[in-house]
Amino acid sequence: MYNEDDQPAGPEQDGANGPLLFNDSPVSTTTYYIMATNDINGCSNEITEQAIVLVNSLPNNTLAVSNPSGCAGETLNIVVSNSVPSVSYQLRLHPSNIIVSDAFAGTGGNLNFPVTPGGTTTYNILATNDKGCTSELINTSTVTIFDTPYNNLIVDDDEVCYGETAHLVVYNTQTEVRYQLRLEPSNTNVGSYIDGTGEEITFDIINATATTNYNVYAYNNNACDVVLIDKPTVIVNPLPDNTLTLGNDQICAGDEAEIQLFNSVSGFTYQLRLDEGNVDLSSDQGNGGTLTFYDSPTINTTYNILAINNTTGCINEIIDKSVVQVYPAANNNLAVSNPIICLGEEAIIYIDNTQSGVMYQLRLDDFDTHVGAAVPGNNGTISVHVSPSASTMYNVLATTSNSCSVELTNRSWVTVNPTPDATLAVSNTDICQGETAEIRVYTPEIGVDYQLRLDADNTNVGAAIPGDGSPYISFFVTISSSTDYNILAIGGNACSIELTQKADVDVYPQPDASLLVDNATICAGETAVIILQNSELGVNYLLRINEGDIPLEVQSGDGGDLEFFVDPIESTIYNILATSADACSLELTDKGIVSVLPAPIINYDLSDEEICLGDVASITQSSSSLGVSYQLRDNVSNNPVGAAIMGTGFAIQYNVNPLISTTYNVLATNSNTCSGLLTDVAVVTVNALPTKPSITANGPTTFG
Incomplete structure (x- = not known):
């Protein structure tokens, strides 16, 4: 493709049996033609139809754009100079091109774009003409934003008394910011401005006389200013009335002076002070009437009173003053003795270095009650006699000829040592x-x-x-x-x-522990008799099993022998506890020993037999013990039947020939002469013989 100047416009393209797209970027309206060339034979021919590209002009992008500056929060105008009619201008953030506001149409004059950025911001402007052609203005606008002083700083109020200096504190001030205190609402400046320090600043209001409202005006070097939101108030409280009247007094040294304030006001504290140096003494609350203060000056003294408002704390010294005249008193630092006595004795209290012309009165310290008569001083030692029933504190009142009295600083402590309590209970x-x-x-x-x-x-x-x-x-x-x-x-x-x-x-006395106790020997199953010899009258004797002192039987002594019956199953030792009528008990030294000898075994079986009259029955005993003799006996009369048989360790037999059925028992006796009846009995049943027939013969009869 070639332009009207026969210059190639873009690269050659091969035919593809379809549309071809040629690209170029002319800067003005341009006519294009296309030359077709056969790749095989190199023959070329210009395509008859030409293409015309119309190029529209761009908006003027060299317009001047302002760079305004202002304070944070203000609205500023970006000015575009010499805007062109039929061109619209769009304000955008730079460089993100984010649209900021609606586009403004050119007027042939200046255009204002209002903006309120939060900080310094750069903007650009896109110009668009009525052909839809756009161009970003070369000049951008930088809007510079200066910080406005903070308006949310805290400002303290203050409350002062009339004539005092009030202090208004502004916290967290900014450097390079000036702060001006002003009257509210007139905004009249009060004193000079104070530069911010980054910390708190204080406005001093000297000699405040009335409650007043203020505001604080803050401004920086960029002329950005603000009135702080927090507006302080200084409350001025009136001073207490200082025209009240005080009374004077005359006392003796060591006495208390009464200083009276007349017509006190409720709600106020009145502080008594030494006039020299304003040393605080005591205080009292106003009651609408007279207040009395007490002090004990040693020399003539002048006092003043400071009035304090309890609510506001405002103070004012009362103009009138109180003068207290002091007469001398006797020396009050004399030595006084502290005697120690036992209950019922007399104590002597000595007072050393007494003064002539001074009377010394001993008193009970609790209530200052006089004890005896006053004793005159003699420039030496005097004594007073007392007989207290308990430890007691005394003081001494010294009175001069001018009736000035003083209590000696040293007291007398009379220690009365108590006698121990004699009424304690003692046991018998x-x-x-x-x-x-x-x-x-x-x-x-x-x-x-x-x-x-x-x-x-x-x-x-x-x-x-x-x-x-x-x-x-x-x-x-x-x-x-x-x-x-x-x-x-x-x-x-x-x-x-x-x-x-x-x-x-x-x-x-204890019972006689040496009484004799007899021992006993029994066969197992028998009852033993333990004899205590020569028992004492009025003494009880308790028989006990020695192991564990298990009580068995108690008997009262009668002066003779006592018999205790026991049935031990094995050899056992017994002791006897003797207890007198005065509950004195002891165990007799002698003990009773009961020896239990074993009995023969008695649980052998005896056989029952059945015989005919005249026969001998053999009664069998299932077993026997060596060393034991066994006597068969008639069970009714216990009469022995035959001789006793010695045990063999095996079964033994007894032969009997009773005429009638008979029951027998067996008495077993061992070498200790302990005997026992076998538990079983033998029954021998005797059957009668048949009756013999009677044969009678009438003639000779032969038996063969």
């Missing part, structure tokens, strides 16, 4: 001879020692025992006869007393 004890008696003292006092003594001559018995606050303490004594004791209680202060209750220890 009954014991049996040879036992140890326990004597108890109940509820012993801590710090008190208790000494057991023979009551006859107060001789100490053993060592003293200290009281420990336990329920009781115990003394142990082993005596052979009844004895009375007393107990001396000795306090840690050496005050002692004998307890009113005494301890009586009664000693009762």
Whole structure:
């Protein structure tokens, strides 16, 4: 393909029996023709029909575009100069080409595109003519956004008293930002601006006289400004009334002065102060009437009072002052003795270095009650005698000739050491001879020692025992006869007393432990008799199995022998516990031994037999024991039948020929002469013989 200047336009293409597409990019309207060439013979021919490409012009892309700048939050105009009619202009973000707003049609003049970006942003503009041809303007627009000062900073309010300086604190200020305090709502500047520091700044309002509202205006070097949302208020509270009247007073040194404030106001605190140095003393609450303050100056003193509003904290010193005149008092630092006595003794209290012309009055310290008459000073030592029943604190009042009195700083503590409690309960004890008696003292006092003594001559018995606050303490004594004791209680202060209750220890005699007890020997199954010889009257004797002291039978002594019956199945040792009428018990030294000899075996079987009258029956015993004799007996009369037979270890036989049916038993007797009847009996049944016939013959008869 060639253009109208016969210049090739694009590469050659081979025919394909179909349409061919030739591409070119002309810059103006151009006519094209196509030359066809036979690849075989090289013959060429121009195609008759030509192609005309019409090229429309692009919009002018050299228009000037403004680069506005402003503060964050403001709307700025991007200006396109000399816009062309029939061309529309589309504002886009650069370089993403995101459309920002609707397209504006050219007017032949300037176009304004309003934008409110959040930060510095670059835009481009796409121009489109009525032929649909587009072109991006060469000039882009950079909109520069300057930060606006923060308007959400916190600003403290303040509450002050009339005439004080209020402090309005702005927190988290920004550097390169200036902050100006202004009256609200007039916006009149108050003082000079303060540059932000990145931290808090403070506006000082000197000599605040009325409650006032303020705002804070913030602006930076780019002329971006804002009024902070938080608007502070300074509340100014009035001062307390300082025209109230104070009273004066006259006292003796050491006394309390009464300083009165008249017409106090409720809701206010009034602080008494030394006028020199404004040293705080005491305070009180206003009550609408008179307040009285107390102080004890040692010299003439001037006081002032500071009034404080309890609600606002505002203070004001009352103009009037109080003067207290002080008369001298007696010397109050004299030495006073602290005597120690036991209950019932007299204490002497000494006062050293007394002054002439001064009277000294002893008093009970609790209520300042006078004790005896006042004693005049003598420039030396004076004494006062007292007899308190308990430890007591005394003070001494010294009074001068001008009636100024002062209590001596040193008090007298008279220690009355108590006598230990003499009413403690003491136990009496009954014991049996040879036992140890326990004597108890109940509820012993801590710090008190208790000494057991023979009551006859107060001789100490053993060592003293200290009281420990336990329920009781115990003394142990082993005596052979009844004895009375007393107990001396000795306090840690050496005050002692004998307890009113005494301890009586009664000693009762024991039964005679040397009585003889007979032994016994029995065969198994028999009853043994244990004989206690020479029992004592008034003593009970309990027979016991020695192993485990198992009780069996108790008998009262009668001065003679006692018999105890037992049925042991094996040899057994017995002891006897003797208990007197005074409950004194002991086990007799001698013991009763019952020896149980074995009995012969009696569970052998005996055979029953059946015989004819006149025959001999043999009764068989199933077995026998060596060393045991067996006697067959008539079971009714127990009369022996025949001689006894010695056991062989095997079966034995008894031969009998009873005339009638008879029952027999067998008595077995061993070498210990222990015997027993076999459990089985033998029954011999005797059957009668037939009756003999009577034969009578009338003639000679031959038997053969």
